[in-house]
Amino acid sequence: xxxxxxxxxxxxxxxxxxxxxxxxxxxxxxxxxxxxxxxxxxxxxxxxxxxxxxxxxxxxxxxxxxxxxxxxxxxxxxxxxxxxxxxxxxxxxxxxxxxxxxxxxxxxxxxxxxxxxxxxxxxxxxxxxxxxxxxxxxxxxxxxx
Numbered sequence: 001x002x003x004x005x006x007x008x009x010x011x012x013x014x015x016x017x018x019x020x021x022x023x024x025x026x027x028x029x030x031x032x033x034x035x036x037x038x039x040x041x042x043x044x045x046x047x048x049x050x051x052x053x054x055x056x057x058x059x060x061x062x063x064x065x066x067x068x069x070x071x072x073x074x075x076x077x078x079x080x081x082x083x084x085x086x087x088x089x090x091x092x093x094x095x096x097x098x099x100x101x102x103x104x105x106x107x108x109x110x111x112x113x114x115x116x117x118x119x120x121x122x123x124x125x126x127x128x129x130x131x132x133x134x135x136x137x138x139x140x141x142x143x144x145x
Contacts, residue, residue, distance in 0.1 A: 007049045008056055010034050012069075015059070021066035024050065 010031040015022060022030075028049065032042045053059050053067065060070040 005035070007031055007035075007045070008052055008058075011049075011053060012058060015067070015069050021062055021064075021068040023066055024053075027067055 011027060014027055014030045014034070028042070028046060031037075031049070037045070054061070058070055059067055060073060061067055062073075
């Protein structure tokens with residue numbers, strides 16, 4: 001990278017030039033070009049840039065996945081009510097395979113013994129190796145832990 005301008009300042013400039021919403025991919029490509037980033041630098045910084053863009057109050061992601069300047073949109077258009085996105089109550093009626101795996105995992109973590117559902121899983125559970133206890137002295141730890 002040659003330019004010392006920040007990613008967010010570049011994003012602001014690119015969005016002002018675009019005069020409308022822009023996809024993240026196009027925005028990041030324009031910033032990478034502006035900052036003369038190598039492919040390696042692009043890969044290294046994309047996650048941090050996305051996080052910074054999300055947290056910066058000047059930018060807003062729209063419902064169609066496009067990004068724009070918050071100043072161009074009214075509050076009603078860009079506000080998402082968290083109560084619409086999440087429910088406080090879990091019904092417990094989820095019988096999917098993923099839900100069953102989650103229940104088994106959680107039970108295992110809590111130290112409960114969960115019986116596998118099928119024969120194949122029963123055989124697998126019986127052959128599972130238990131980790132050996134670690135001797136603190138082997139790790140160079142002396143005295144009480």
